[in-house]
Amino acid sequence: MTKSIDAEGGCLCGAIRYRVSGVIEESGYCHCRTCQRQSGAPAVAWFALAPEGFSYLEGAPKTHRASDHAGREFCGDCGSYLVFREDDVSQTLGVNTATLDDPALSPPDFHIYCEDRIAWFNTDDSLPRFDQGRAE
Numbered sequence: 001m002t003k004s005i006d007a008e009g010g011c012l013c014g015a016i017r018y019r020v021s022g023v024i025e026e027s028g029y030c031h032c033r034t035c036q037r038q039s040g041a042p043a044v045a046w047f048a049l050a051p052e053g054f055s056y057l058e059g060a061p062k063t064h065r066a067s068d069h070a071g072r073e074f075c076g077d078c079g080s081y082l083v084f085r086e087d088d089v090s091q092t093l094g095v096n097t098a099t100l101d102d103p104a105l106s107p108p109d110f111h112i113y114c115e116d117r118i119a120w121f122n123t124d125d126s127l128p129r130f131d132q133g134r135a136e
């Protein structure tokens with residue numbers, strides 16, 4: 001089942017606005033410690049699409065490199081964590097779903113990095129759960 005998106009989103013303070021357009025390759029929750037720390041939330045919902053389908057309309061993000069192969073883009077003014085971008089542009093780009101103007105557009109289909117899931121945080125669903133990434 002192919003699902004597409006054509007929508008806008010942005011950060012909390014409004015300094016950064018973006019547009020996403022294209023086929024959603026995957027959409028899920030990430031429970032890893034890095035996402036927890038960067039977002040300040042117990043999990044991050046994100047969806048992936050080809051990097052060409054994402055563009056900033058206003059503002060420019062700051063980037064934090066938590067690993068040697070990707071950058072995590074966020075608003076330097078309000079801190080909203082927006083995008084996970086691989087250095088390898090043939091990889092998909094991750095957009096954090098809750099930063100969409102309408103986050104309901106991309107419901108999650110799975111959970112990854114459940115080995116880091118916080119014990120008191122659980123979601124009431126029967127979606128597939130993976131200890132690490134989906135490719136294990």
Ligand SMILES: [Zn+2]
Nearest residue numbers: 011013075078
């Ligand atoms: Zn902001």
Ligand SMILES: [Zn+2]
Nearest residue numbers: 030031032035
């Ligand atoms: Zn993560």
